[in-house]
Amino acid sequence: MEKGSSHSHSSVDSYGSLNDLTEDELHKMIQETLQANTVLEAETFMFERHLARIEQKEGIKDSGPPSTQSISVRDPSYRKRSRSLMASTDRSQRLTAEQKCDIAQKEIEALKTSIIKVDEESEKSLDYYKAIMEEAEINLSELKKEYYEFERDVLKGALHPRTNKIIAEKCLRFFEDKIKARDLLIEKFRLKNAALKIQMKKMKQQLKQKAEMGEVLNEVDFNQLKIENEQYLEKIDERNQDLLRLKLMTGNTLQVLNSYKQRLQTLTKEAVKLQNDLALREDLQQKILAETKMVEAERAQAEKVNKKLRKNLTDFRIPDVMEYVHGKADIYDLQKKIKNWERKVDIAELALSTHTKAWKVLQLQVQRKHDWQDV
Known part of the structure; x- marks a missing residue:
């Protein structure tokens, strides 16, 4: 505490007399004094603990200063006694910086030991x-x-x-x-x-x-052996982490593989279905081509008959009334047949165009399917 008083006296000397100081300077001087007192209290507390520990080792209980377990540094009466004792001691008996560091180091080691316990x-x-x-x-x-x-x-x-x-x-x-x-x-x-x-x-x-x-x-x-055990445990933890990572990668790979397998099964079923549809369409196309050839033959034959009839019309001579009536009836029947055949031809051409479009669409689907499978 002598250090704090000397520090306060030096502060007063540096600032001048107390009556000449302003409020800010007084406040600053008080703060500096409080900080110095706090440092001194901490040092005193640590030194007393060090002395108490030494006395416990040496078996001295009644002599020397009281321990920190019975008297606290923050006790006002203890502060007054410590001030009087510190004022009466010689300044040459103060601890040096090296001694303070040694005491602090020993206290830290003792604190670590107590923490471990x-x-x-x-x-x-x-x-x-x-x-x-x-x-x-x-x-x-x-x-x-x-x-x-x-x-x-x-x-x-x-x-x-x-x-x-x-x-x-x-x-x-x-x-x-x-x-x-x-x-x-x-x-x-x-x-x-x-x-x-x-x-x-x-x-x-x-x-x-x-x-x-x-x-x-x-x-x-x-x-x-303890250090080696800790090293091996760290290696085991690393291997466990690697194993977990590999298991996660394996799980993700299996999920992707299962999804691709399901997709392959779906596409295989779709390919079989498309092949069956293609076979049916090919059979239908063969039938349509056969019917188209038949209709073309019938149409050619009808054109021949039509040409022959038109030629006969050009070489027409005025027949008798009965011949005219019979001829008119025959012409009427032939016109009906021609209309029927023309209607059949139109229907066949429409069916042919429809099946041709369906055949082209099916060929495009099959070509796209093959291209996707190649990819």
């Missing part, structure tokens, strides 16, 4: 509570299973069909079976416990033999 204790407590939770979960699952079996075998399966009451013999048999099963389980655990005791005895003998032969690992070997 607290972590170990917390891990042990956590493992203990996890074990309790696992035991509780196992007991709960066993209770649920036993309740289900009791409800199935006794409450529902042991009911008398006429009186609708539980049969006592079945209930007693159920509990006897449970007791026998529990006895068998206890015997199994007893045998297992005995085997573990024998195994522990063997392991202790082996450790004793290794200790006698000088093969027991020291702390450095354990630390080296």
Whole structure:
């Protein structure tokens, strides 16, 4: 605290007398003094902890300054006493920067050690509570299973069909079976416990033999093995990550492959259907071509008859009345036949044009299908 007072005196000397200072300068001087006092309090607290730890190691309890566990630095009475003590001490007894650094380093190491101990204790407590939770979960699952079996075998399966009451013999048999099963389980655990005791005895003998032969690992070997174990665990984690990534890639590849297989099956079915349609259209085209040839032949023949009739018309001579009547009737019949044949020809040409268009569309579809399969 002498440092803070000297700092305040130097601040007053630098700023001048207090009466001549402005409010801003006073506020600034107060802030600087408070910061210096905070630093001094932290240093004092750390030094007292260091002294208390040294006294605990040396076994000194009553001599020296009080520990931080009984008196706090922030106690006003303690501050007054510390001020008086610090004022009475000689300035030559102050700690140097190197000593302060050594004390701070030792405090940091002690704090790290305490943190490690607290972590170990917390891990042990956590493992203990996890074990309790696992035991509780196992007991709960066993209770649920036993309740289900009791409800199935006794409450529902042991009911008398006429009186609708539980049969006592079945209930007693159920509990006897449970007791026998529990006895068998206890015997199994007893045998297992005995085997573990024998195994522990063997392991202790082996450790004793290794200790006698000088093969027991020291702390450095354990630390080296711990470091190697951590390295191997990191490698195992990396390999697990790679394995998960490869599994994801395999899953995605299988999904794509299945989609392509389904698409291939669909396209194969469609190709078979198109081939059947193509065969039907080809048969229809053959029939249409045959009918077209037949109609063309009939049309040629009708044209020949028509030419012959037109030639006869050009060489027409005035017949008798009866010949004229018969001729007119024949001409009328022939005109009707010509109209019928012309109508048939028109219908055939329309059908031919329709089937020709359908045939071209089908050829284009088949050509596109082949081009897609080639791609």
